[in-house]
Amino acid sequence: MSKERGTLKVIQGPMFAGKTTELETAVCMYEEGTAIAIKPSIDNRYSEGRLVSHDEAMRNESDVGIPAFNVDREHSDFLPFLTPAVVLVVIDEVNFFSFEVLAPQIELLLAQGIDVVAAGLAYDAFKQPFGATLELAEIADAVVELTALCECGKRAKHSYRKKPIEGQLVVGGADLYGACCDVCWHLHNPQLEENGV
Secondary structure (H helix, E strand, C coil), X not given: CCCCXXXXXXXXXXXXXCHHHHHHHHHHCCCCCCEEEEEECCCCCCCCCEECCHHHHHCCCCCCCEECEEECCCCCCCHHHCCCCCCEEEECXXXXXXXXXXXXXXXXXXXXXXXXXXXXXXXXXXXXXXXCHHHHHHHCCEEEECCEECCCCCEECEEEECCCCCCCCCCCCCCCEEEECHHHHHHHCHXXXXXXX
């Protein structure tokens, strides 16, 4: 007999904190066919149809990551991917979705007794709230905060952009982003510090 309602777990942290790795680990703990992975189609940095962590991408192997379904970030619909066997859905890069688009889909999954693990950046490279992550964390049953390693050796809670590209929605990897502590974030963004950020 299935449980009445599923649970929502949100994993958040800066770039390179291991969020995608956590999702891969969660899927691998389930029998084949009982867990599926979802990712926004806008995120095709490493693979169109797989969840691939930054570490895996750097190994340049052909079959890294785990299979994933791509969905449109503005019109996500997870139901076509479900089978009666599915008990877990993991969603990567929830920061690329709006809460208004993602929340109804997650509520449908939870109502069917399916557990959901959602991972994403809570804040962008300029410390601004990013996509659905923070709002999902507010309704989650559990929230996991991950950190990365700053170049100075401290724990990194922030992401920063290495190149002066305008806009919040700029998809990239280590060529474009880094992780840093609060002190180093201000060193990377002196113009924002002048403005009181």
